Amino acid sequence: SWRFRGLTPTYDPVATTRNRTGQQVFQMPANTGSVTLQMLCGTGFVGTLKNVQAVQMDTILAQPFDLYIAMGQSQMACTTNALGIIPEIDYCFDPTLLYFPGSTYAGHGTVMGAVDALRAPLQANSETAGAVTPGMRSSGVSPAIAFAKAIRAATAGGRNVVIVQAAVSSTNLIGTGGAWNPVGSNPFAYNHAVSIIAGAMAAAPAGSKIKGVLWAQGESDLTTMAADMTVYPPAWAAMRMAFETTWTANGWTDAPVTWMIATTPPDAVSVNVPNFIAMQTKMDSTSGDALSQARCRVVNRAAGVEADGVHATAASNRAVGAAMAARFLAGA
Numbered sequence: 001s002w003r004f005r006g007l008t009p010t011y012d013p014v015a016t017t018r019n020r021t022g023q024q025v026f027q028m029p030a031n032t033g034s035v036t037l038q039m040l041c042g043t044g045f046v047g048t049l050k051n052v053q054a055v056q057m058d059t060i061l062a063q064p065f066d067l068y069i070a071m072g073q074s075q076m077a078c079t080t081n082a083l084g085i086i087p088e089i090d091y092c093f094d095p096t097l098l099y100f101p102g103s104t105y106a107g108h109g110t111v112m113g114a115v116d117a118l119r120a121p122l123q124a125n126s127e128t129a130g131a132v133t134p135g136m137r138s139s140g141v142s143p144a145i146a147f148a149k150a151i152r153a154a155t156a157g158g159r160n161v162v163i164v165q166a167a168v169s170s171t172n173l174i175g176t177g178g179a180w181n182p183v184g185s186n187p188f189a190y191n192h193a194v195s196i197i198a199g200a201m202a203a204a205p206a207g208s209k210i211k212g213v214l215w216a217q218g219e220s221d222l223t224t225m226a227a228d229m230t231v232y233p234p235a236w237a238a239m240r241m242a243f244e245t246t247w248t249a250n251g252w253t254d255a256p257v258t259w260m261i262a263t264t265p266p267d268a269v270s271v272n273v274p275n276f277i278a279m280q281t282k283m284d285s286t287s288g289d290a291l292s293q294a295r296c297r298v299v300n301r302a303a304g305v306e307a308d309g310v311h312a313t314a315a316s317n318r319a320v321g322a323a324m325a326a327r328f329l330a331g332a
Contacts, residue, residue, distance in 0.1 A: 023091045025109060025117040055095040061115070064207035065098070065162040066155060067200060070122070070144040071180075071193055072217030074311060075262065077102070077124035077167035078140030081311035089318065090120035090141055097152055099144075100200040102165040102192070103136045113199035118163060120145055125192065126169035127179065132192050141314035142167075143262055144214055146321030147328075154329050162208075164200045166193035172220035173235050180217070181235065182242035190239065194246070201252050210253045212328055213243075214321075216262040218280065219310055222272040229279040233291045236283070240293075258331075260324040261298045265316060269309035299323045 070076050085091075097118035101110035103125045110116055110123045122142045125132040144163045152161045171179035171189040179189035201208065218232065225232060240259060247253045261284075263277045270276075277300065282289035284298040304316040312320070 023087070023119045025119060051093075053093060053095075057095065060095055060160065062205055063096070063158055063160050064209070065160050065200075065204040066151075066211045067162045067164055067204065067208060068144070068148065068151065068212050068214060069164045069193070069197060069210060070142065070167055070214045072167045072215050073171045073189075073220060074126075074167075074169035075216035075219070075264065075317075076142055076144065076214065077126065077138065077165075077169040078121060078142045078317065079124055079126045079136060079138045079169045080140070081306060081308070082140035082142070082314045082317045083306075084314040085120045085141055086314075090145055090314075092118040092120070092145070092149070094118075094149075094152060096160045097148055097162075098160050099148075099163040099165055100196060100203070102167065102196055103133075103138065105135055105137050107137060112196060113203060115162070115200075115203055118145070118148055118161075122163065122165045124165050124167050124169065127171050127189070130179075130186050131188050132168055141317050143216065143317045143321030143324065146318045147214060147260075147325045150322050150325030151328070154325075162200070162204070164197055166196040167216070168192055170220060171217070172224070173217060173239065174221045174224050174231055178221075178235070180239055182239055190242070194243070197243075197247075197252075201250070210247055210257060212257045213259040214262070214324060215259055216264075218276055219264055219268075219270075222270050222276055225276070226272050229275050230291065232276075232279060233283050233293060237293055256295055258295050258297055258328060259293075260328055261296060262320045262324060263298060263300045264310075265301050265303060265305040265312045267303040268305050297324075297327050299327055 074081055098115050099118045101123040103123040104112045105123050108123055121138040123138045125136045148161050148163050155161055168189040173180040176184045178184045181187050182190045263280050281298050282291040283293045283296050285292050285294055285296050301316055301320050304313050306313055
């Protein structure tokens with residue numbers, strides 16, 4: 001039998017510092033013949049174990065991955081925003097829902113480059129002094145969770161639905177110093193995403209493909225673009241081309257994929273938000289506007305921000321993630 005040692009405050013039998021509540025995932029060595037799972041709790045343990053799901057993963061992990069790349073800044077990364085995880089809504093119990101973390105964080109047992117069970121919160125990185133924050137812990141509800149669940153329901157068996165969490169909070173796109181500008185002076189967010197995606201594809205089984213991209217970004221560019229919002233679409237297109245050139249060269253996609261954009265909350269406090277939302281809406285491939293982008297689908301949020309006046313609530317992220325999936329599946 002496998003035995004969890006539940007010695008407070010640490011109860012991780014493999015790594016360290018797994019002393020948090022919530023949905024925990026433990027990766028154990030291959031096992032044959034045992035049918036019993038024991039949890040041993042040391043002196044002073046106080047807690048409740050509500051559900052246990054033991055899954056033999058060999059066959060599942062050998063199935064091809066349908067990968068969806070989550071990129072952008074805090075509205076997607078949710079490192080310190082969109083708080084309020086609801087187990088009945090946000091936890092994931094389907095073992096064919098997986099993800100590649102964007103941050104190595106021992107408290108959640110996540111390691112960049114290693115596939116993990118999809119769970120809330122998805123670990124991502126933030127920006128510190130022009131670089132990604134090492135060992136960042138995320139706490140919020142990313143739109144990618146609801147998106148993945150909806151996509152799973154519409155995906156045939158025999159393939160896994162996999163999120164690659166490559167977003168980095170507090171990052172910009174516009175200008176030579178843009179963190180997402182692939183030809184800029186310090187494209188650390190772009191380079192981080194390139195690395196995370198390459199690691200995911202290296203770890204994925206044969207037949208795995210990138211199927212789509214989720215993008216939520218722009219709040220860090222609002223002041224820069226105040227005078228001219230039209231600089232954003234060509235910068236975004238150049239970034240997308242840089243990513244897709246690599247993906248095509250490596251055979252990571254069957255064809256150029258659809259990019260889903262979630263706009264910022266309309267009641268965010270910046271005076272530039274209405275113009276920014278209008279500009280991103282015009283980027284939709286069906287808009288008929290000169291700013292439209294091929295294979296781009298834009299999903300607008302309903303009003304609803306947290307007290308900081310910038311970030312969407314967890315409820316908003318659930319709604320926009322589901323809406324992104326619906327639009328993606330509809331193909332229009």
